[in-house]
Amino acid sequence: MTEHTEMQAEEGAADPANHAVLAAPQTGGELTELHPNHVKILRIQAFLVAAPFVLGSLVLEMAQLVPPGVFVVPVLLAALFLIIRVPLRRHHARGYAMSDDRLRVVRGLLFRSDTVVPFGRVQHIDVNQGPLERYYDLATLTLHTAGSHNASVHLPGILNQDALAMREVIRSHIKRETV
Amino acid sequence: MTEVTEVAAATGATGASGANGKPAIPRRTSPLGFVAKGLDGLRRAILPMVAVAYGMRDETFGLLTAVGLGLLIAGVAVGIRYLHWLRLTYTVGETDIRVESGLLSRAARSVPFERIQDVSLEQSLIPRLLGLVEVRFETGAGGKDELKLAYLTQAEGEELRELVRARKDGVGLAGEAPVPAADGTVSTPVTEPASEPLFAMDTRRLVTFGLFEFSLAVVAVIAGAVQQFGDFFAFRLWPASLDNLTDLQDGVAGRFDWLASAGPMMQFIGIAAAIFALLVVGLIVGVATGLVRTVLRDWGFTLDWTDKGFRRRRGLLTRTDVVMPAHRVQAVKITTGIIRKRFGWHGLSFISLAQDSGASNHIVAPFGQMEELAPIVRKAGFDLPADMAPWQRGAVEYRVDAALLPALLLVPAAAITAVVAGPLLGVLPIAGGAFLALRQAFLWRFERHCLTGRQLFISKGWLAPELSIASRIKLQSVEISQNSIGRRRGYATLHLGLAGGKMALRGISPQRAYELRSAILASIAEKDFSQLAQ
Numbered sequence: 001m002t003e004h005t006e007m008q009a010e011e012g013a014a015d016p017a018n019h020a021v022l023a024a025p026q027t028g029g030e031l032t033e034l035h036p037n038h039v040k041i042l043r044i045q046a047f048l049v050a051a052p053f054v055l056g057s058l059v060l061e062m063a064q065l066v067p068p069g070v071f072v073v074p075v076l077l078a079a080l081f082l083i084i085r086v087p088l089r090r091h092h093a094r095g096y097a098m099s100d101d102r103l104r105v106v107r108g109l110l111f112r113s114d115t116v117v118p119f120g121r122v123q124h125i126d127v128n129q130g131p132l133e134r135y136y137d138l139a140t141l142t143l144h145t146a147g148s149h150n151a152s153v154h155l156p157g158i159l160n161q162d163a164l165a166m167r168e169v170i171r172s173h174i175k176r177e178t179v
Numbered sequence: 180m181t182e183v184t185e186v187a188a189a190t191g192a193t194g195a196s197g198a199n200g201k202p203a204i205p206r207r208t209s210p211l212g213f214v215a216k217g218l219d220g221l222r223r224a225i226l227p228m229v230a231v232a233y234g235m236r237d238e239t240f241g242l243l244t245a246v247g248l249g250l251l252i253a254g255v256a257v258g259i260r261y262l263h264w265l266r267l268t269y270t271v272g273e274t275d276i277r278v279e280s281g282l283l284s285r286a287a288r289s290v291p292f293e294r295i296q297d298v299s300l301e302q303s304l305i306p307r308l309l310g311l312v313e314v315r316f317e318t319g320a321g322g323k324d325e326l327k328l329a330y331l332t333q334a335e336g337e338e339l340r341e342l343v344r345a346r347k348d349g350v351g352l353a354g355e356a357p358v359p360a361a362d363g364t365v366s367t368p369v370t371e372p373a374s375e376p377l378f379a380m381d382t383r384r385l386v387t388f389g390l391f392e393f394s395l396a397v398v399a400v401i402a403g404a405v406q407q408f409g410d411f412f413a414f415r416l417w418p419a420s421l422d423n424l425t426d427l428q429d430g431v432a433g434r435f436d437w438l439a440s441a442g443p444m445m446q447f448i449g450i451a452a453a454i455f456a457l458l459v460v461g462l463i464v465g466v467a468t469g470l471v472r473t474v475l476r477d478w479g480f481t482l483d484w485t486d487k488g489f490r491r492r493r494g495l496l497t498r499t500d501v502v503m504p505a506h507r508v509q510a511v512k513i514t515t516g517i518i519r520k521r522f523g524w525h526g527l528s529f530i531s532l533a534q535d536s537g538a539s540n541h542i543v544a545p546f547g548q549m550e551e552l553a554p555i556v557r558k559a560g561f562d563l564p565a566d567m568a569p570w571q572r573g574a575v576e577y578r579v580d581a582a583l584l585p586a587l588l589l590v591p592a593a594a595i596t597a598v599v600a601g602p603l604l605g606v607l608p609i610a611g612g613a614f615l616a617l618r619q620a621f622l623w624r625f626e627r628h629c630l631t632g633r634q635l636f637i638s639k640g641w642l643a644p645e646l647s648i649a650s651r652i653k654l655q656s657v658e659i660s661q662n663s664i665g666r667r668r669g670y671a672t673l674h675l676g677l678a679g680g681k682m683a684l685r686g687i688s689p690q691r692a693y694e695l696r697s698a699i700l701a702s703i704a705e706k707d708f709s710q711l712a713q
Contacts, residue, residue, distance in 0.1 A: 101704045102700060102704065108660075110662060110663045111660060111661070111662050111663075112660060112661045112662075112666060113658055113659070113660040113661075114658065114659040114660070115656060115657070115658035115659075116656060116657050116658070116696065116700055117655075117656045117676075118656070118700060118703045118704050120703060120704060120706065120707040121654075121655040121656060121676070121703060145655040145656050145676050146532065146655050146676075146678040146679075147654070147655030147656050147675075147676020147677055147678055148676070148677060148678070148679060148680055148681050149656075149658070149674050149675065149676050149677065149681045149682070149683070150655070150656045150658055150674065150676040151676070153656065173707075174707075
């Protein structure tokens with residue numbers, strides 16, 4: 001039954017007329033939002049990507065090869081958009097839902113993907129923390145399956161203790177004996 | 180002989196009590212093995228020998244040096260091989276198989292029986308002459324990481340295989356080990372388990388198959404080679420540039436002396452004849468290559484149903500013997516070709532975790548009629564689609580977009596071509612676009628899928644359709660993905676996680692995708708991964 005209602009909600013989300021819902025699928029109340037600090041991590045990552053370009057354009061500006069502002073202004077605007085707006089939208093596009101026998105991970109702005117991994121098919125589980133994630137006490141939960149497609153499904157931006165708790169729950173579902 | 184009784188005792192013991200007290204002895208591979216490898220090394224020494232002989236052809240002792248060098252290389256190779264052979268031992272233990280190897284650095288690897296997916300035997304030419312086999316233990320690790328023993332005698336190899344299977348069964352499902360006791364004798368697994376032929380190809384079938392395996396690639400390679408080594412043949416097929424046309428004529432004329440004195444008309448006929456001859460040669464070579472390759476690979480192809488699953492034997496020079504338990508089959512695939520489909524020929528392959536000499540699919544019947552393939556599919560625990568199966572098509576929007584997207588490029592291309600090269604050539608891109616649109620219309624009509632209580636069928640392709648059949652409970656994960664166009668236009672792709680293969684359903688309506696997903700997930704949840712084996 002829950003499957004059915006979930007499906008209905010998803011159909012609503014997939015409605016082409018309903019863009020607001022698309023950008024934030026968790027408004028349906030089905031998905032759990034990632035931790036707010038995840039946005040900060042995404043912003044720092046975006047900043048690291050944008051920084052060289054901004055520096056480059058500043059150097060160009062200083063060299064006065066092109067009319068002032070022609071280069072640096074668009075680059076700065078793009079960088080601001082990339083650092084402030086995009087991570088927020090990416091964050092809102094992500095979410096997960098854990099039920100008693102499966103984990104659903106939704107992500108992607110332009111290329112949306114909505115993956116479900118049944119616990120009965122999980123081969124092993126990783127909880128990873130990068131330096132940024134460690135600073136914010138977040139973690140990435142990775143489920144590995146035997147499938148060639150989606151061999152590993154990543155769920156970033158959850159609290160480390162939540163990730164560890166989820167790992168224990170999922171692990172208790174995996175029988176010791178395997179094929 | 181002692182080996183045989185030992186194995187029989189072991190299988191009996193695991194079947195009865197699940198343990199035998201006998202200590203495991205490290206064993207060496209066959210002494211003939213390093214002879215086979217040494218011969219292989221000799222083969223490798225030939226190239227340097229030829230190179231030295233050629234390089235020193237003007238020296239007095241050139242040939243002697245070459246032979247000496249060859250002998251040295253071969254000698255060192257054989258020596259090293261001998262030491263390796265001396266230092267490599269394998270032990271068949273109670274729960275695992277261990278291989279210890281290494282000259283200076285020692286490596287010990289242990290593979291538990293439960294993790295061995297299967298044991299396959301492979302024989303290439305030289306070992307085959309010496310009666311040796313290479314034993315491979317497939318664990319799903321893939322490729323280089325797989326454990327293999329080269330070489331054992333054929334009897335040893337088969338024993339080892341039976342032993343591993345017996346131990347594995349003893350560990351996995353107790354009580355099922357002494358199956359072959361059905362025919363009264365005690366230790367039949369060592370010789371030949373009871374088997375029932377499922378599929379075989381006689382010479383006539385093999386030749387027909389070979390003809391369909393016509394290799395266009397070879398023709399292209401030959402054309403390229405002629406281009407490259409044209410000077411060697413004393414003519415060039417195509418002139419370097421258009422004003423070099425006389426070069427071409429000179430070239431051909433030079434090749435065929437009588438042409439030199441002939442008029443331009445005769446020269447033209449000569450060139451045409453040369454090109455035609457080349458095409459014919461290409462065709463013959465293409466057919467012959469396909470034929471030879473097929474015969475070498477699939478000579479004596481037999482597929483049997485044994486108590487351990489499917490057993491496939493094939494190959495002329497390199498003979499392989501692969502066994503795959505039916506429960507390891509994750510999905511089946513039925514393929515065909517544009518021309519062979521008109522004659523009803525299809526190929527059947529299994530998708531599983533184990534690898535088949537690099538390929539991820541196990542071909543179990545490369546060339547047969549559907550009524551021959553159907554029993555194999557049933558044995559693997561799958562069903563072919565019923566006549567009344569509820570087939571569903573994809574989203575029309577997906578096909579429309581797929582037809583329009585190339586048009587976005589082709590229409591400007593047509594306009595530019597029409598302006599630059601004349602209106603007649605401008606038609607070409609338009610025709611290309613029309614062809615692609617027609618293809619999409621056809622694909623919409625014929626690419627379909629169908630979900631039944633146990634299985635998911637996906638039919639793909641237009642001229643040579645490919646049918647994939649997946650078992651619902653054997654899928655690993657389900658993903659629905661949409662790009663931004665698909666989200667606006669209303670279509671999605673359903674990716675299915677499949678052990679050992681990929682499966683995707685493109686361009687279906689999101690509603691259908693979610694419907695399929697919840698149905699498939701409900702089936703997956705019924706059984707844990709570890710229960711799939713039963």
